Amino acid sequence: MKLLPAPVTTLALIVAWILLNGFSLGHLLLGAALGVLIPLWIKPLRSNPSRPHHPGTIARLTWIVLVDIVMSNIDVARRILGPEKAIHPGWIWVPLDITDQQGIAILAGIITTTPGTLSVDLSPDHKHLLVHCFHLDNADDTIAAIKQRYERPLLEIYP
Numbered sequence: 001m002k003l004l005p006a007p008v009t010t011l012a013l014i015v016a017w018i019l020l021n022g023f024s025l026g027h028l029l030l031g032a033a034l035g036v037l038i039p040l041w042i043k044p045l046r047s048n049p050s051r052p053h054h055p056g057t058i059a060r061l062t063w064i065v066l067v068d069i070v071m072s073n074i075d076v077a078r079r080i081l082g083p084e085k086a087i088h089p090g091w092i093w094v095p096l097d098i099t100d101q102q103g104i105a106i107l108a109g110i111i112t113t114t115p116g117t118l119s120v121d122l123s124p125d126h127k128h129l130l131v132h133c134f135h136l137d138n139a140d141d142t143i144a145a146i147k148q149r150y151e152r153p154l155l156e157i158y159p
Contacts, residue, residue: 064153091120
């Protein structure tokens, strides 16, 4: 049995634990224990783990997501503080070109972490993602933006 089946995940869990709880020797040890144990526990759930490609695309996508999170926070705050008639919630089904399970999960996570949108469901055939939008002016434009900004880079990362 390999002690570190996912070393990047282990490191990410340790760093996240320290960032969330502050640095101390106890938190470092607990974060390290969780960083080793969680990947071991979930290893059986990962039937066919895929490996990401194109580190430059990963960096570019990360930057795009961070900028979108900030801009979406501003937009949502402006709409909440403004008149209620300026909010038009809606549902959209986003057709998916990506077939990699990890890529779909990351896309759903990106959509959910961006304020104002929430990925809610995946169709049984894994070809559509149901998304709730806090404010939806034009469904086609929103779908096109999700596909262009997030799915297209994920298709390069998880071909």
